[in-house]
Amino acid sequence: MTITYTLDVxxxxxxxxxxxxxxxxxxxxxxxxxxLLFWLAVYSILSCIYRIMLxxxxxxxFEDLAEFCFxxxxxxxxxxxxxFYVSLVxxxxxxxxxxxxxxxxxALYIAAYIEGxxxxxxxxxxxxxxxxxxxxxxxxxxxxxxxxxRFPTMNSLQEAGYLNQTEMTAFDGVESTHAKxxxxxxxxxxxxxxxxxxxxxxxxxxxxxxxxxxxxxxYSSSRDPFI
Numbered sequence: 001m002t003i004t005y006t007l008d009v010x011x012x013x014x015x016x017x018x019x020x021x022x023x024x025x026x027x028x029x030x031x032x033x034x035x036l037l038f039w040l041a042v043y044s045i046l047s048c049i050y051r052i053m054l055x056x057x058x059x060x061x062f063e064d065l066a067e068f069c070f071x072x073x074x075x076x077x078x079x080x081x082x083x084f085y086v087s088l089v090x091x092x093x094x095x096x097x098x099x100x101x102x103x104x105x106x107a108l109y110i111a112a113y114i115e116g117x118x119x120x121x122x123x124x125x126x127x128x129x130x131x132x133x134x135x136x137x138x139x140x141x142x143x144x145x146x147x148x149x150r151f152p153t154m155n156s157l158q159e160a161g162y163l164n165q166t167e168m169t170a171f172d173g174v175e176s177t178h179a180k181x182x183x184x185x186x187x188x189x190x191x192x193x194x195x196x197x198x199x200x201x202x203x204x205x206x207x208x209x210x211x212x213x214x215x216x217x218x219y220s221s222s223r224d225p226f227i
Contacts, residue, residue: 101136103129106210113206114221121200124191131184131191134162138181 005020024030050062107129137157140147152201153156158168167187174183189211198208 064164100131101139103132103136109210113210114192114200115202121195124200126184126194128188128191130162131188134184135181137162138179138184142179 005023006101029036031129054062101117110125110128114121114128115211123192134157136146137147139150141151146156153173154168157163163171163184171180171183172208174180192201192207195201201207
């Protein structure tokens, strides 16, 4: 769950930065406190050993060892290694973020391509979007424990309004050894074809754009990172 600090910095105050720095939930301190405590414990133990348990000769050997280690730290490109690691992690996270099947873009295309204010046209647009959202919910059920808890079965998706009884019966009637993410996409494409046959889409290019680019890309983005 994302934790927002917008309210803390909504006004320019002298104490705003300090208040934000001392927050615990979602903070950097909460993420690194275990490693920080471990490092402080090891440092304290070594410091106590050096100051209390070692004699002068042993202290000189310890200082020589520390100086030797410090001398050769430049031979290890630590900055490069850390930079490469951070870049790799951020790029992987960004790729995962971009691969999420966002509904907004395709919803805008469907609203623009399928024209008409009649009830049947409005229902076509709504049902196409509903089928695509159903795909997203089905995928997230298989990869996210909170979503699985919210929708433990396909019947729970039906109760939430993602599909009706007729569609549920058709869904159960399709036998497949794999997840049936593709089935709602097929239904959406059939509705797009119907809209084109009824003259609610101006050109065949719009239909092919929704077929080959929008729906297929949405489906691929939803399933590829997780399968």
